[in-house]
Amino acid sequence: NIMFNEWGLNAEERQVALQVLTEVAIMSPDTIDTLDNVTVHEYLAQYNNLPRPVYEYFAYLAHAFNVGLVDLVPMSETVKAFQRLMNQPLGYPAGGYGRMVEDMAEVVKGNGGEVKTRARVERIIVEEGRVTGVLTRDAVFRAPIVVSNAGIQPTVLKLVGEQYFDRSYVSYVKDLLPSMGFTGCRYILSKPVLSCGLYQIWSEDAWWNLERFDRARTGEIPADVVITVTVPTNYDPETGPPGKQLLVLGTPCSPDPQDKMIRALWKKTDQQMAEIFPEIVPYVESREAYAGPAQVAAVSRDQVMPGQGGEAVGVGVTVGQCGRYKPSARSPLPGLFYVGFDAGSSAFMGTQQAVDSALKVAPMVYRYHLEKRLSTAR
Template identity: 40%
Template sequence: MPPDTAMDPNVIFDWLEVKEEDREESLKCLMDLTLMPETDIDKFDDISFAEWLNNYKLPPAVYAFLLGPVADGCFVVPFDALAASEAIRNLQAIFLRNGGLFCKGGFGNLADAYASVATANGGKVMMRTRTEKILVEQGKVTGAVTDKGTFKAPIVISNAGLQPTVLKLVGEEYFDANYVNYIKELIPSLGFMGTRYFLSKKVTDAPYGVIFSDSSSWTLDRWITEAKTANLPDEITVWFEVPDNYDPDAAPAGKQILMTGFLCPADPQMTAREKKIWWDKGEEILFKVFPDMPKYVEAKEGYSVTDVSKLTRDQVLPGQGGECIGLGQIVGQSGGHKPSTKAPIQGLFYVGCDAGGTGIGIHQAVDSAMHVADEVLRYNRMHQALE
């Protein structure tokens, strides 16, 4: 859809082939979602997005649109687990302000920009450096041990995730048993895996797309019986992105890179056989939409939750480690139930998608970072002044 009409309900309804008699109820749902006051959104922390949507008699196409390409891709959890408040707040922001961007030169340029600002302000960025331990003495952090040395500090901010931070980097023995149990019971988002295709010819002018149907969204029951057993259904939602349709320099002239992604279990111990089942299903659906694409594939490479875990989050619990987002934005873990950014150890803070923020993917992480930065600055000033 053209950018200037993407949020026009009638354009969406035309695209979804919604019958005229179904449009009034569909419009009411979208208007209620888009215009709900913040104080009312907060009231929906304890019900799922599925429960909230059940207040409306939506045609299957609109229901599928709100779930498959929208909610599933934004939050990476089954929609009957997704907290309604989290869904409404963030979908409202998308519908009112649009959203999404592509970083010229690749998304790594964004991380480079953050790193350059840290360096410009007197910080030091150490690449390829693994944190091995957060040091604690008498209930206070004293620094961190890395594979390139030990650093002493009265404040440590961890973006390694709540569960890896508490259970591995610090250690259970430094926390109250009730807090440890609380941390262990937190549920991660699902994983996200897919394939990168290197093509000898352009196959699409679309920079981004979603392949979905009325039956491609995941529920908790379907996830238990189908996804966790690798007994996949006929249809799953598949997202694709074509970097060179945003940035012509992302692929050689006349060629193309197309990347797919789809929800999957977050367990980094997924076997090679299980990965192949998921990759094959994603490819089957992709090639139905682009039937000529196979003959232009020069090479392809799959990525999985194993790669995600190696790069972003250590596995410390069964089934955890390869999650796409971090902690799941589900009922009981969102809104007023979001974990605190302050650990019960003096000077230790959590930042990222697990605590302190709301939003979608990196937006949530940045929202957390801004809140935590203020909190850490306040904490540091108060302790300098009053101790």
């Protein structure tokens, strides 16, 4: 009722809104699977007299869950993520995401593994039709199995090379569409001001479809944008300076590291934050670390396709590329596997889907290892 009141729905509109939300919340897995080729926009179009705020809410969810566009994101992914979100609480890792990665590295070391830092992989070595290791700037590491989390496109098109794959597979990889990018910054407040740990902000004009996205790329930034604000210090005070409040915020954008819309969105986001949260303005000590697709492409996903490379989560967020159509984690090149958002999982948001991919790909790699041991022993 609180949400319906905020949306200003009358009694008839509330019934339609309740019908849609209920059907999504209890939809069976079999029905969900039939929606891999149905966009969020197409699914909602079946309802007569659908209240506009309901459409806008699901358009926002297409951004939040898939970092995609309402007329490209499949309804199946949105429904699955919606149901998961209903059944599990949101949180923030103690110490921040950096600490979580450090903890994972410690687990690897504790189980006999070795973590190499400042050792960017320059090439995946292929010999006699199979992977045999990786090449960094300073060393060669031999291995019969390589699991790449660099993204399926950078892995195939750069780290391995097109010449080692069938032409049809290369075309398939090139045709995978990217998610949108995400760009923003962090604010340091001189004292705690905001009480919640997470704020999701959108309006009737903030969500993007393909038409609005194209207009933004020409410089026509909308009056409102979708903003996600995380307040890490409300979860763990040690993630920020003592006695101060840390805000990490941003908005969806083009995945192209060179797109001019990104700087315009920084300005728009700052303006909108001041309008929505005027109480923080007197206490903003700094706005820093403005980042987006350029930093993503430089650090984690090489730009190997024009107009992309800085996608927020990866590829495979559109109809025909999600659910049962998601890229396989096992590549056609013997010994090469992909892990992360691009392959092996679905129906989670960003980091969660990447982690779920790892949990599913790990036993796949182990089975492959056992198969190879068995064939060698014969």
